[in-house]
Amino acid sequence: MSGPERIGGGTGVDWRTKGFWQPDDAWTAEEFAAARHDLFGGAFTWPVMVARRTAIAHNIDTLAAYCVRHGLAFAPHGKSTMAPSLFAAQLRAGAWGISAATANQVLAMRRLGVPRVLLANELLDPTPLRWLAGEVRHGFEFLCFVDSADGVAAIAAAAVDADRPLRVLVELGHPGGRTGCRTVTELTAVARAAVAAPGVELAGVAGYEGGLSTVDDAAAYLASVRAATLELAGKGLLGDDVIVTAGGSRYFDLVPAHLGGAWLPGRALWTVLRSGAYVSHDDGIYRGWTPFRRIPEEGSLDAALEIWAQVTSTPEDGLAIVGMGKREAPYDEGLPVPLRVRRRDGTVEPARGIEVRRLNDHHTYLGLGPGARLHPGDLVCFGISHPCTAFDKWRVIPVIEDDYAVTDLIDTYF
Structure with a gap:
């Protein structure tokens, strides 16, 4: 017996697939990959976890x-x-x-x-x-x-x-x-x-x-x-x-x-x-734990997983609420790490002065330091800590290129 020959090749996506917005259409994995959807082009909703190919x-x-x-x-x-x-x-x-x-x-x-x-x-x-x-x-x-x-x-x-x-x-x-x-x-x-x-x-x-x-x-x-x-x-x-x-x-x-x-x-x-x-x-933890920190001459590893979630509320100064929680992001070995902010006009900037304070089932509480601003509708890209409790939360994970074109799907079997 031999394993699959491509990254993806699973059951495909439809209205049941978390993170995808397909209320009417059903796609095979091959069809969806061939379409090269832009992550921000309407084929997805928030939050969604992606893997950088x-x-x-x-x-x-x-x-x-x-x-x-x-x-x-x-x-x-x-x-x-x-x-x-x-x-x-x-x-x-x-x-x-x-x-x-x-x-x-x-x-x-x-x-x-x-x-x-x-x-x-x-x-x-x-x-x-x-x-x-x-x-x-x-x-x-x-x-x-x-x-x-x-x-x-x-x-x-x-x-x-x-x-x-x-x-x-x-x-x-x-x-x-x-x-x-x-x-x-x-x-x-x-x-x-x-x-x-x-x-x-x-x-x-x-x-x-x-x-x-x-x-x-x-x-x-x-x-x-x-x-x-x-x-x-x-x-x-x-x-x-x-x-x-x-x-x-x-x-x-x-x-x-x-x-x-x-x-x-x-x-x-x-x-x-x-x-x-x-x-x-x-x-998170593996960025600090990897042995390549002790032996940098042997190589390095890159963080592949990102969770994109939307700011849903800014109810008070210094606080923003994002639509992502314990059902979407690992939290057992460190909280998610804010990396970037994508504004509603599509501009992207570093997530400076933003920290995750705590998670509920479907909400993340972000603390905003001096000069940090978020607005309802902005998207925040989070890195994760502890991949072993990240993959199990997603049945299908879009594989993105560096320009955020989705070119494949990863199916998980937990």
Whole structure:
């Protein structure tokens, strides 16, 4: 099976599509893209979130080249976008597979044609496990994490009649983290259970450092993942081909430093990076967190997502209300960032002296500093903070060129 070959190619748009104004017409994605609507020409209403094509292409190429330079396999985390066109673009750029967080995401990726999925989580639900055993039998490449004997037992029970094993990665966690064995002793016990279980194949070791607070903490943790892998290999628990995977979007520069290279004697090692938020980047937390701030010589990322919303009221001095809220914009890891103002006559200027104070369901409260002026009907362009909770709010996202011509559509499957 193969993924979509273009950015877009989904179900199209009609009156049900948020952000589009199509009260009578229905368009296929191809028709809508071919029309090259101007974002401000009447085919859309406000608010609407758009994705800049040049930024997405730059970001995909940047991480692909980074992984090649450092000898990493890349399984970008699909939970960030759940967009088949972006999966296809990442795979065309050389991605080894796509990572998922839930069984439903794995199902969607399988139906969308992703050939290899890494479930970066534990899975104990017998129904999807039995389904996965059948899909693996038909050639689907799938791996998931385990951090307990119970998890191994659930996978073994689902694969009892399978002619191909379900492959697992034992996960090493850290104190206060989410999943993962807390000690190497526990990790070894789970690894032994996986090796002994019929229908289960131990493929390697997994970790996640993104929840740690400092570079030093993340580095120490990744060093412990390496040491634990060497210990499992020394005990004869790992095969000839070993996968070691880690890497969110905050510390991906530490993965080649601590897990890259040929450090597992006598075995072929695949170091798999899982960063996902990079594909759209943002104007908030990831702008501050990206490792490229530490290693600017390695590249840079561009914020691709913008939300355009209209000023609906200026009820008092220093306050403007914009028709955008929690249903349209992420707010869990920082509030939206005002970038530009488009006046009613079409002129555009920087959003100086404007800040987001708070959001309701469909309203944003803007504080206006000295000299800042907004008028009802003006449009404000916002950057976002945390793309992982931005894509899920929009079923269809227009793809814009730098001149704001809409040339494609991104469908999401949350």
